[in-house]
Amino acid sequence: MATAAFSTSAGYRDLRRMVLGQEMVLFIAIVLLFVVVGLINPRFVAERNISSIFLGNAYIAVAAIGMSMVIISGNIDISVGSLIGVLATIAGTLALNGVPIIICWLAPLVIGIAITSGMGAIVAYLHIPSIVVTLGMLSILKGGLISVTGGAWLTNLPPEFFLSQTRLFGIPTPIYFMVGLTIAAAFWMRLSATGRAIYAVGGNVEAARLSGIDPAATVVKAFAIHGFFVGIAAVLFATQLSVIQSTVPPNLELTIITASVVGGVSILGGTGTVIGSTLAAVLIAAIASSMIFVNISPFWMRAVQGILILVTVLADLWRRQRQRMGT
């Protein structure tokens, strides 16, 4: 860490090195977990269990990609769990009404983008903090969903609706989405002008403005792309089981935000990567599964999630302090 001293611009290279560090830490933690728990109970590392861990949590990783972008832009979206619940219900309702399956899958993307762009526009142009805007949206979506559906479950969905239950070359389809979207989003964040602008706006909004970036437009774009990922996550979520619960899964937003933050996305904006958030989603899911395999009381699961968040946020603050002192 002594090399932090020669990063004069607190710049991109420095940033990249730091977050690469976080990804490496997560990767090593995952490998370590699989090795240690696998030694205690070899069934943990059986192909079928690894597949379950990925399959059951792919939608969280996909949603965390979008969430990471929003957090990197200096904002947050706490309505994400409710939004996934609403979009899943919409997809299921369309399918029940005989709408072509491809439209059932695409509608959540379009509606997701529309809703998050709307929230982004309110945040960016009316200068209302994102936590307030998305908290409002959370209540609207959650309350609205329950008043419209009355909590009735959606059943008897057409068999071809269940995207998440399909397999390609023996591997569950959601895993392709998780891996493919993470890689694509990572490249996009590194290489595209908008991706770079999201980092710039989240890091230092004045500096971004002076270098010709439109911060408001960038925030709206970050939210819009987030909506795209939320839409995909909702489809994966909706098609995993044969019934759709048509309610908001408890604490889903917390799980998604945890994945982003533990993945090294700074809660203060400006730094982080989507590879980190996906690795963190996998790590958290693997920890949950491993606790059953090694018979730890599940009471610990929340404590472990909390410890992970605290450790990463403290590490982030510590890193920033080092950076300030270095320059």
Add this chain to the structure above:
Amino acid sequence: MKRLAIIIATTTALTGAALAADPWDGGDDLPTNPLACDDTPGTVAAKDYDGGQTTGAADKSGKEITLIDIPKLVGVGYFAATTEGMRQAAEELGNVKVTTDGPTEANIDDQITFIDNYVTQGVDGVLFAANDPVAIAPVLKKALGKGIHVVGYDANSDPDAREWFVNQAEFNGIAKSLIDQMAAEIGDEGKFAIVTSTFTTPNQARWIAEMQAYQESCHPKMEWLETVEAQEDNILSFNQANTLINKYGDDLDGIFGMTSVATPAAAEAVTQAGACGETAVVGLATPNAMRPYVESGCVKSVVLWSPVDLGYAAVYVMRAVVDGDLSPGDTEVEAGRLGKLQVVNGSEILLGSPFVFDKSNVNDFDF
């Protein structure tokens, strides 16, 4: 490198703790009262009335009353069904107005806030299904103190915080039904695991404790492997059931689902793992949620009472309390189409024996 060290240390510490820990059974520590292994009905122990009473309630005998119903949460099929039963009772009675409102997650703090708001606004009666029997007591006592009648259903509070509680089925009755169904499917030496909501949810903890007691006395060679928590979350329940299947493989003969969310999710996990017929799923759930699995034959029996009848009975009990037809010391109460219901356990009204849904009758129900 510091972070790496921290994570390695955490992992090691957890592994160490793991090796020492016993699996958690999810039952509570209260005394159990298992039923006889055959069909001998349980005896009703004489017990004095132990409920609370209102102070200064207005006499609304025969007059229109306004009730508020605060279930554990709204937006799940189960409480949609109790609400439907309440609506039916109110319609039959003609002089009852009942509204359901409540938290969208099974959260005791939110539930208390809801009840408190309605108590402040003023209603004639509160119907509730408690998220926590102890934490909910003060706000219910506050209602009683303001002359508001309080009747619980589905999930009890401390007895002195409400006047009556409509018990959907005694815990030992449900436990017997579940274990007997499982034994019929996996045999008397089968091994089973349980997916529950949380270890502190009173109903589930009580059922599990009674299940263990009944299984030990009536099916002593069955083996309980583990209980896992899954909140009331669809996909988490699915993941937890999958983890059980992956952990125990062929050793797992059956899974109990303890909630109307966990049971279909467990059935889904068994279906997707291609383990139908090898791993039985028996549980508490609503027929709508279980219909696909019962129809496919993957699930043979679903144990429950009728939540519609439960909500219906709660409104009748409330009406009887207001009209003075149900007072401490009474042994039964008239509840419309359900006939006379028995008073048990001091201040509880028993709905009846549990109902088993199977392929032959699952389509007769819609909740």
